[in-house]
Amino acid sequence: MLRLLSTIQKELLLLMRDKGGLAIMFLMPMAMITIMAIIQDAPFRDYQELKIPLLLVNNDTGNVGKQIEVGLNESSIFEITNKKIVDENVKKAVKAGEYEIGIIIPDDATLSLNGNVQQFVSSKLSEVGLSEMPKELTNASELKIQILFTPDTKPSFKASILSSLKQSISKIETQFLLDFFTKELNKDNPEAVQSEKLKEFVTFNEINTLDTPQEALKLNSVQHNVPAWTIFGIFFIVISMAGSIIKERDDGSFLRIKTMPGSYLTVLIGKIIAYLFITIIQAFLMLLVGLYLLPLLGLPTLVIGSNILGIVIITVCTGLAATGFGVLVGTIFKTHQQASTFGAVSVVILAALGGIWVPVYVMPELVRTLSELSPLYWALTAFHKLFLNEVGVIAILSYSLKLFLFFVASLSISFFYNKSKE
Amino acid sequence: MNLQSAIIVSNLYKLYKKSVSPAVDHISFEIPKSSIFGLLGPNGAGKTTTISMLCGLIKPSEGKITVGDLDIEHDLENIKRIIGVVPQDIALYPTLTAYENLKYIGNMYGLKGADLTAKIHENLKIFGLDNVADKRLETFSGGMKRRINLIAGILHQPQILFLDEPTVGVDVQSRNVITEHLHQLNENGMTIIYTSHLMEEAENLCTDIAIIDAGKIISQGKPKELIKQNNTENLEQLFLKLTGKKLRD
Secondary structure (H helix, E strand, C coil), X not given: CHHHHHHHHHHHHHHHCCHHHHHHHHHHHHHHHHHHHHHHHHHHHHHHXXXXXXXXXXXXXXXXXXXXXXXXXXXXXXXXXXXCCCHHHHHHHHHCCCCCEEEEECCCHHHHHHHHHHHHHHHHHHHCCCCCCCHHHCCCCCCCCEEEECCCCCHHHHHHHHHHHHHHHHHHHHHHHHHHHHHHHCCCCCCCCCCCCCCCCCCCCCCCCCCCCCCCCCCCHHHHHHHHHHHHHHHXXXXXXXXXXXXXXXXXXXXXXXXXXXXXXXXXXXXXXXXXXXXHHHHHHHHHHHHHHHHHCCCCCCCCCCCHXXXXXXXXXXXXXXXXXXXXXXXXXXXXXXXXXXXXXXXXXXXXXXXXXXXXXXXXXXXXXXXXCCHHHHHXXXXXXXXXXXXXXXXXXXXXHHHHHHHHHHHHHHHHHHHHHC | CCCCEEEEEEEEEECCCCCCCCCEEEEEEEEXXXXXXXXXXXXXXXXXXXXXXXXXXXXXXXXXXXXXXXXXXXXXXXXXXXXXXXXXXCXXXXXCEHHHHHHHHHHHCCCCHHHHHHHHHHHXXXXXXXXXXXXXXXXXXXXXXXXXXXXXXXXXXCCEEEEECCCCCCCHHHHHHHHHHHHHHHHCCCEEEEECCCHXXXXXXXXXXXXXXXXXXXXXXXXXXXXXXXXXXXXXXXXXXXXXXXXXX
C-alpha cells in the first residue's frame, strides 16, 4: 500500500509541476468547449428549427386558396413566400433551388371545388329523390393544384409533403361537402339544421418522455459540445501518460523501479489512479464550464439530468479507457515524439469518428457504422443519454462496459508486448 | 556454497533474441563479501548484460546466479531487498526536489516516517547536499545529480551495491566525495560491484577485478597482482594488453 500511495503522490506532484501538460489537460478542453459551443450555436439552432422554403402562388380569389394557405401556415414546417408570378417562373425558381417546393393554386380553385361538391351532393340527393340534378353543374372541372419539387428532392420527403398537403385539401373538401349538404337539406326549412365547423374526431397528443416537467430537451450546441470536448480532453491525457512511461524508460527510472522489491504492476496502478484522478477533475471542471460559464456568454445552460451516479460511472470508465490507451501508446512507441504524434492523431481520428466535432447523426451511413468502434463515441452516447434522456445506470452499462474492456484490452496488449520484447 | 562470497556466478550464458553471438558466453566468477569488485571491459563486452542478470532485470539463457546465499531464480524478491542499484543515467525526476525523490525511493523500499526522513537528511549531509534538499533536481549541476543518484541506491542500506559508471561526467570534487564514501560503505561491510571505463579510478577503488571481452572473462584477480603478472605498469596498460587497441562500437 505504501508503494501504491507513494506512486500516486509522486505522479500527482509530477503532473502538477508540468505546466505544459496542465494547459493541455485543462485549458485546451475548456477553450474548445467555449469556442465550439459559440461557433456551433447558430448551426445547431438552424438544424433544429429548419423550415422548408415554399413558394406559394395563390391565383384563387375565393375561400379554397385562403384555406390552403392557412393550412400550410398552421403546419409550421414551411417558410412561405407568397408571390403572383407566372407558372414558368415558379418552375425556374424551384429548379434553381431558391425554394424547395412550389405550389400553384389555380384562379378557379374555389369555383371548381364548389362545382364538384355541388355536383356530387346533388347527384347523391337526386339518387334518393331529395333533389334534382342542376343541369349547369354537370360539367364541373376537377380542381388541379400544381406542386413542384427541386430535382434532388428525396422520394420519402416528397411523399411526406404530398401526404401533408392532401390531408389539408381533404379537410377543406370535407368542410365544403358538409356545408353543401346542410344547405341542400335546409332548402325547404332554413332553421332545421345548422352547418357546423368540422370537428377533428382523432387528435394526436405528444407526451414528454422525461420525468422532469421541463420542456423536452434538444441536442443544442452546449449539450453537444460540453460532453464532447470533455471526453476529448480526457482522452488527450494519452499524450502525458505515454510521455511519462517513455521518460521513465529512457532515463532508467523504469529499470531502477524493477530492481526494487514488489511488482511493477503496483507502480503502474498508482500511475493509472493518479491520471484517473486528473481526468475526473477535468470532467468536473468542464461540467462547471457548461453550467456557469457558457450561460454568461449567452448560450443555453448545460442540463446534466439527475443521474449523478451514472455520470460518475461513465466518467471513471472514460478515464480508465484513456489512461489504458496511454499505457499502450507509451509501451509500443520508443520516443516521446512518436508517442505524442501518434497519440494526438489517433485521438483526433477517434474523436472525429466518435461524433466529437459534429454529431454522428449528420454523418454518412458508412462513417456512422465506423463511429460505433470509437471509445469516444461510447462515452459521448452515454453522456447524451444521461443528459438528454435522463436514463438510469442500467441504460449506460453497456457503454461503460465497452470502455472498461477497452482499458483491459489496452493493458493486456501492453503486457504481452513487453513480454515479447524481453 | 562459499560463505565468503557475496555473489557466485556459474556458467552464465545469455543469447538475445535475433542475435547470432552471445552477449555473455559461459562465464563463472565469485565476488568476495565486503569487496569492491570491478567488472571492466570495452564497449559491448557484456558488462551491462552481466550486471542486469545479477540484479534480476533480465533472465539468463543458461547458468546459475547466487546473490547473498539466495538463488536468483527462486528468491528474486528477497534478493531485491538486499541489493541497491545506481544506474549510469540519473534515474530520478527532475521536477521533484531532492527530498521528494529520495522519499519516493525510500517508500518503494518500505521505509517511511521519521526513520526515512532522518536517513535522507543524514545522507544529504554526507554528500554536501543538505542545504538543497528542497530544491528541484532540474536546478542541480551534473555532480550534484550524481550524488543524489548514489544516495537513492544506498538509502535502504543494501548489503550489495551495483554501480554503473557512478562518476562519469562529474567534477573532481564530486568524484572525490563519491569514491571516499564508497570506501566508507565498503569498510562498513557493503559489497560493491562497480563498472567503469576510468581505469585509474578502478585501480584505486577496487579490491578485485574481472576483465570481460566479447562475453568472456579474460582475466580475474586482485588488480595489483594482475598488473604484476602481466608485466604492466598500471591497470590501463593491463586492460589494453588484454583487450587490444582495436576500436569498439
